[in-house]
Amino acid sequence: KNPQQAFNKLSEIKIELSKGNDVFSIKSDKIDSLMTEYLSRCNDGYRKNSTATYNKHIKPIIGHLKIDKVTKDHLIKIRTNMEALKLSPNTVKKAKVILSPVFKEAFSDDVTRRNILELIKFGEDQPKPALVDRVAEPLIDAIKKIYNAALNEEANHRMAFLISIMCARRIGEILEIKYEDIVDGIVNVRAGTTKSYTKLHPDAVAERFPLPKEVLNTIGTGSGKVFKYNSRIYLDKYAQMIDTKCKLSLKALAIDYPIRTHDNRNFIISIQSRKYGMDFVGAACLSHSNRTSNMNARYHNIELVDIIRVYEDYWEKLRSKDSKTFTQMAVEEQLKELEDVNEYSI
Structure with missing residues (x-):
């Protein structure tokens, strides 16, 4: 982490401590718990749509795993299963969009040594014709x-x-x-x-x-x-x-x-x-x-x-x-x- 990232993290900790939150307590880092906590902070519409996608395509494969136990093979399986259902590239990409904040935070918090999600391509944007x-x-x-x-x-x-x-x-x-x-x-x-x-x-x-x-x-x-x-x-x-x-x-x-x-x-x-x-x-x-x-x-x-x-x-x-x-x-x-x-x- 560079000095600016460290400063930002310390600032976040200070804010949480001022709210009375125990930032040093050990919390579950299973994907299911992390996703539930993240989606609870999102607006209703995004939460409902993302929860449906997560429950159908992501949870059965990695929901039970701790985030540091998720491998590239797990993520590729999620993508492959969605592609097998003939889902559009834009829909396949949603799985990565939904997971991205959780994996970024885990890397930032040193829960994982690298953000493996960044290494996997999930679909692609296909803009409609003009x-x-x-x-x-x-x-x-x-x-x-x-x-x-x-x-x-x-x-x-x-x-x-x-x-x-x-x-x-x-x-x-x-x-x-x-x-x-x-x-x-x-x-x-x-x-x-x-x-x-x-x-x-x-x-x-x-x-x-x-x-x-x-x-x-x-x-x-x-x-x-x-x-x-x-x-x-x-x-x-x-x-x-x-x-x-x-x-x-x-x-x-x-x-x-x-x-x-x-x-x-x-x-x-x-x-x-x-x-x-x-x-x-x-x-x-x-x-x-x-x-x-x-x-x-x-x-x-x-x-x-x-x-x-x-x-x-x-x-x-x-x-x-x-x-x-x-x-x-x-x-x-x-x-x-x-x-x-x-x-x-x-």
Whole structure:
């Protein structure tokens, strides 16, 4: 360990001691116990999904083992079993994502001599083809069809879908919104509900975004979570809406790579970047800042008034009854812009 790592570890110990926790007590280092403790600190949506993956694919192989007894062969077996089930590379990769914090902490705490998980490749990211390779009509026409279909859904589903469509937030993050997070029509995004701000305190406000009137007119008041169902219910219902009610004009690739909630992030950046620039829209609307390695993300602060301006301009496009669509030149511009847009689609 270098001096900075040692200092950070001593600082953590000092904080735990100030809370009255016995940091020197011997605790179980079995994978099952470590995973239970780690997942208890995660938000509800991530915990539920990760627990299901852990119980099905990981626990039967290494759950009973102490972490220093886990070998590369064990990890390869987890990967091989998942691949044998014909799971997608992205799904296979989730096993490593789930285990990674536990193995990193074990190495940091000198429980293991090395982090063997880093040595094993689990699947890989396979970004979907660009929207223009799956959608056979101008993107603004497609997203307007999706928006109009969502307006006719049951109230609770409608609100979740519209926040995804109009605000381009991840569905897992949307489902973590509490009434207490909403102040004067603005959602104060808690860091613990995002994938982007893992180093902040879970309750710290990491970002803010406005809710459209279509949501505000329905959401009412209350306490606790706005959305009561688990993510799979919303995802399946959204997929059903896309496949049966939107009447999108699609290309062949959309069969293997269907339009789903996450594509709403591609829609907003593809459409709004023509006016505001891809980097600005990405930073303002997509919760995708890398403050460690990206200079703009680290030092560039976007004021709420400018964030609202981007959204309101987008909402006007969605609500417009004008049948005029993008020209061929605009489509070509989208193609050029989308060459780099995959970095925002994760």
